[in-house]
Amino acid sequence: MKLVPVLNLALLQKRLLASPGRFLLIPFSWLYAAGVSVRNRLYAIGVFKARSLPCRVISVGNIVVGGTGKTPAVITIAKHLQKEGKRVAILLRGYKRHAREKMTIVSDGKKVCASPAEGGDEAHMMARHLSDIPIIADKCRYLAGQIAFERFNVDVLLLDDGFQHRQLARDIDILTVPATHPFGNPKGLLPVGTLREPPSALQRADLILLTHTDIPNVSLEAKEAVKQLAPSALILESVHQPTHLYPLASEDSERNINVHTDIKALKGKRLLAVCGIGNPDAFVATLMRCYPENVELLAFPDHHVYTEADRRQIHAAFQTSAADLIVTTQKDEQKLVGLFGSVGEPKVTDAGEDVENPLPSAFVLAISLVITENSEQFTDVLLSSH
Numbered sequence: 001m002k003l004v005p006v007l008n009l010a011l012l013q014k015r016l017l018a019s020p021g022r023f024l025l026i027p028f029s030w031l032y033a034a035g036v037s038v039r040n041r042l043y044a045i046g047v048f049k050a051r052s053l054p055c056r057v058i059s060v061g062n063i064v065v066g067g068t069g070k071t072p073a074v075i076t077i078a079k080h081l082q083k084e085g086k087r088v089a090i091l092l093r094g095y096k097r098h099a100r101e102k103m104t105i106v107s108d109g110k111k112v113c114a115s116p117a118e119g120g121d122e123a124h125m126m127a128r129h130l131s132d133i134p135i136i137a138d139k140c141r142y143l144a145g146q147i148a149f150e151r152f153n154v155d156v157l158l159l160d161d162g163f164q165h166r167q168l169a170r171d172i173d174i175l176t177v178p179a180t181h182p183f184g185n186p187k188g189l190l191p192v193g194t195l196r197e198p199p200s201a202l203q204r205a206d207l208i209l210l211t212h213t214d215i216p217n218v219s220l221e222a223k224e225a226v227k228q229l230a231p232s233a234l235i236l237e238s239v240h241q242p243t244h245l246y247p248l249a250s251e252d253s254e255r256n257i258n259v260h261t262d263i264k265a266l267k268g269k270r271l272l273a274v275c276g277i278g279n280p281d282a283f284v285a286t287l288m289r290c291y292p293e294n295v296e297l298l299a300f301p302d303h304h305v306y307t308e309a310d311r312r313q314i315h316a317a318f319q320t321s322a323a324d325l326i327v328t329t330q331k332d333e334q335k336l337v338g339l340f341g342s343v344g345e346p347k348v349t350d351a352g353e354d355v356e357n358p359l360p361s362a363f364v365l366a367i368s369l370v371i372t373e374n375s376e377q378f379t380d381v382l383l384s385s386h
Contacts, residue, residue, distance in 0.1 A: 036198070058171060066194070067279025090136070097119055125333070172381060178210075179219045179223070207236065241368050245266070276300035325363060
């Protein structure tokens with residue numbers, strides 16, 4: 001098996017941050033650090049006060065920008081609480097969403113009520129893969145929480161990407177920390193590095209989920225480093241387990257979600273991995289666990305909106321790599337569907353003309369975050385009073 005990057009635009013972004021010119025941003029990083037410190041101090045001494053809701057609130061967040069495995073963690077936690085008999089709703093900001101209303105009900109628990117553009121990538125993905133769980137996107141999570149409590153009579157609110165959103169009081173703070181780069185890649189606070197807060201912020205966490213712990217030595221080092229910073233937090237290891245494949249197709253999306261193909265179908269195949277996520281290398285590592293012959297990566301920036309030029313680039317990469325299949329993520333699924341149409345069928349333009357080179361065989365890789373140790377403690381933290 002081998003990895004041959006075709007064109008990794010996300011990697012180019014990281015290289016820019018690692019270049020000598022990055023140091024010109026250091027003064028801005030100092031200003032950012034000062035602002036974060038003052039804000040956290042004002043919450044600590046009670047000048048800024050968080051507002052409470054009449055139900056349990058669990059926050060799931062991170063201190064590193066993108067690629068920590070937060071969204072799969074939210075989905076796993078939501079399903080886990082459901083199994084425990086809890087009525088759950090998810091609140092999120094809806095990053096890069098475009099909607100006239102400040103608040104968007106992405107799902108009422110029965111059906112998806114908003115597009116990816118209206119609700120945001122993660123919200124729409126969650127809505128398509130979670131049943132009986134309302135999902136609301138709003139910058140003000142307190143107001144969204146009020147609506148969720150009053151309209152849907154929920155027991156637990158899951159606050160997605162909520163670690164820095166301190167205006168809403170929470171019972172439990174959960175952090176997802178990637179074992180491969182727990183303190184940023186590159187290290188340093190924004191905009192010099194990818195840290196939203198200094199590593200010392202881990203002390204506020206009740207539970208820390210180490211994600212992508214497939215590499216034993218890396219996992220052990222990360223766990224020790226995190227433990228030193230947050231000695232009172234429960235630290236659990238987790239992996240992103242590939243569960244199945246389903247076809248990338250648009251005409252009946254719900255049906256295609258339920259058309260499961262065993263991941264053994266990837267064994268011995270030449271794959272082109274296409275994604276626009278925060279940590280594309282983690283996606284490749286997950287694919288490599290399915291024993292393909294080789295994986296070539298075409299990575300775009302996180303939350304990328306695909307264009308016609310991207311379609312041509314993907315098709316060219318598919319031909320150049322002599323790949324058997326294109327595999328993408330659940331986060332990218334709907335944006336690629338809009339670009340290509342159904343698998344194996346030509347994309348038709350607004351003018352009614354067929355686009356040359358339709359999308360080859362393409363599949364979405366479904367994954368699940370799996371706690372690899374002390375799952376009983378995980379349940380206890382989720383359900384305990386704090």
